[in-house]
Amino acid sequence: MEDVAKAYDARFVINSSELGEDDPLKQNATWLFPSLKVPWYTTKASKEKEVGCFQEQIRLPHGEALDIIGVNTGSLQGKIPTALPSASGDLLLNWLKSALEATNGHWCIVVGFHPLVICEEHEEQLEAKKI
Structure with a gap:
């Protein structure tokens, strides 16, 4: 995720999930990708x-x-x-x-x-x- 965001100069990430805000990816994104300092928007x-x-x-x-x-x-x-x-x-x-x-x-x-x-x-x- 981090490599893709850097390669495309992502300014934000949209996470579409059945779990919405409770999605572990959303909750752990800043921990997993510390250098990816872009806003995350989650939809459910x-x-x-x-x-x-x-x-x-x-x-x-x-x-x-x-x-x-x-x-x-x-x-x-x-x-x-x-x-x-x-x-x-x-x-x-x-x-x-x-x-x-x-x-x-x-x-x-x-x-x-x-x-x-x-x-x-x-x-x-x-x-x-x-x-």
Whole structure:
């Protein structure tokens, strides 16, 4: 992380996580990367069951704002993004369109993510798979 931030002269880091502010990476970042003296902004994927995406606005110094839109690309796995016949694909694209139209920050970053597993919600399923 430190090498990448230095190579690209990063001025800030955005950590997109299911854990949000409780993410150990966020909590230990300054300890793990002491020479990386840049602000860390952490977003947390919402528990919005409908599409599993999130939209968050982060206030930056000098009164500026950054809109971050996270798109759960797991629902698109195995599909061609230009032709999404399923209802879930249509729902996702409609949500993304609405989210983009609603942004009013100085900048907007759209991040695609593919969550592995949320242990709290799938603990019983994980135990069953181990047997």
